Amino acid sequence: MLLTVENLDVCYGHAQVLHGVSLRLNEGELVCVVGRNGAGKTTLLKTIGGFMSPTSGTVDFRGERIDGIPLEQVARMGIKYVYQDKRVFSELTVRENLELAAYATGQSLDEAVAKVVAIHPKMGTLLNSKAKGLSGGERQILLIGRALVGDPQLLLVDEPTEGLAAIIIGEIIDILLKMKNRITMVVVEQNLSTVARLADRVYVMKEGVFSHEIDDKKTIANPSSYEDQL
Numbered sequence: 337m338l339l340t341v342e343n344l345d346v347c348y349g350h351a352q353v354l355h356g357v358s359l360r361l362n363e364g365e366l367v368c369v370v371g372r373n374g375a376g377k378t379t380l381l382k383t384i385g386g387f388m389s390p391t392s393g394t395v396d397f398r399g400e401r402i403d404g405i406p407l408e409q410v411a412r413m414g415i416k417y418v419y420q421d422k423r424v425f426s427e428l429t430v431r432e433n434l435e436l437a438a439y440a441t442g443q444s445l446d447e448a449v450a451k452v453v454a455i456h457p458k459m460g461t462l463l464n465s466k467a468k469g470l471s472g473g474e475r476q477i478l479l480i481g482r483a484l485v486g487d488p489q490l491l492l493v494d495e496p497t498e499g500l501a502a503i504i505i506g507e508i509i510d511i512l513l514k515m516k517n518r519i520t521m522v523v524v525e526q527n528l529s530t531v532a533r534l535a536d537r538v539y540v541m542k543e544g545v546f547s548h549e550i551d552d553k554k555t556i557a558n559p560s561s562y563e564d565q566l
């Protein structure tokens with residue numbers, strides 16, 4: 337098991353948002369977490385990624401406890417978080433955005449550029465463009481490529497298709513499919529047709545609790561069969 341989350345309780349102040357959440361993830365798997373707005377999906381990713389500490393429960397990564405350890409240490413262990421907000425360093429060029437990621441991980445700029453070009457060759461023609469001029473889809477691709485710099489072992493991807501046009505969503509799904517099996521991923525998604533194409537396993541989150549786990553490929557591919565569980 338690459339990641340084991342056991343009985344996680346997480347609070348913002350006095351408000352408890354996650355209640356006894358447990359999740360396991362094998363190496364190479366792509367697991368989707370689905371649920372309505374406010375269900376607690378982002379909070380779960382933030383807790384795994386070291387941005388928040390649980391009030392109780394544990395997070396184990398490669399057999400080591402990582403809950404409550406400093407964020408930089410979690411990142412160094414090979415867990416990267418792709419934020420929901422699609423924020424890049426907009427005044428910097430694509431190349432400079434990658435340079436920052438390269439610097440932070442000790443990889444060379446060439447290696448960092450190669451990572452993003454490998455998932456989306458067109459990015460090679462945009463290296464000198466300011467990131468603020470990128471489309472929403474290109475920005476998301478830059479963020480995913482940037483997260484791959486340093487060769488993480490686990491990628492936490494928060495709503496990668498949110499706010500994007502259907503044709504771009506298709507491109508993002510193709511990129512995630514290309515990465516599948518090479519890197520283990522937890523992807524939070526509200527768009528069930530995206531989930532149907534991507535997921536090996538699905539957790540349905542409702543009001544801070546995992547209400548269902550779906551591991552049958554046929555069921556996953558037929559989202560209308562589980563949309564009423566959201």
Ligand SMILES: Nc1ncnc2c1ncn2[C@@H]1O[C@H](COP(=O)(O)OP(=O)(O)OP(=O)(O)O)[C@@H](O)[C@H]1O
Binds near residue numbers: 353373375376377378
């Ligand atoms: N910083 C915060 N302080 C207080 N409450 C918060 C904070 N962030 C989130 N919450 C609350 O925690 C609950 C879960 O939020 P979370 O963002 O994890 O849900 P989500 O399933 O990811 O939803 P979304 O799709 O809207 O991002 C919500 O009720 C939200 O209002």
